[in-house]
Amino acid sequence: EVHLVESGGGLVQPGGSPRLSCAASGFTFSDHCMSWVRQAPGKGLEWVATIMQDGSETYYVDSVKGRFTIFRDNAKKSLYLQMSSVRADDTAVYYCARASTDTAYRPLDYWGQGILVTVSS
């Protein structure tokens, strides 16, 4: 069974640099593109970033470009989101999600339970 478990969230000060992690199990991690999607409290879904299965290419929404970095460690079956210069509008539940195949342009067929990041002083 596919499992995605996020960690690393919590209360962060504006300008801080939290790192989110996502531990994957139940599938061949290195065969799938992976993404982060966020959801601000009471709001809709926003795609944040995607990484190719071998880490060779990454894609970001404009609002996080230059501030967030998505990366992965296939040996550890883990996905990461390094956030920096966070601001109040980065407050959201962050979901780790699996693309259905090894290309970036596929639906997200499994999602973690999400981790809340709250940016506040």
Next chain:
Amino acid sequence: DIVMTQSPDSLAVSLGERATINCKSSQSVLYNSNKKNYLAWYQQKPGQPPKLLIYWASSRESGVPDRFSGSGSGTDFTLTISSLQAEDVAVYYCQQYYANPQTFGQGTKLEIK
């Protein structure tokens, strides 16, 4: 960026009745080389992550009840629940995965009348 617009924002339907949610994209998400529409539908219940229901606009994900169906092509898409069940109360989102940034509709909240 491709803008996804859903209608209505909220919908109340009686149990056993049909529910229809629409999604319009600001540009076509039909990829001509494979004739596939890069459009998915997700269901999100309170306190839960989204769940993939439909992909390629009309293909049902494994395990999804057959009362859920998707249709449409190009820029106009529809999610239909043929006979609403109590467990279908949720927010539904369409998503285009044709181009980055991948974008979602604003969501449609489905309730029981």
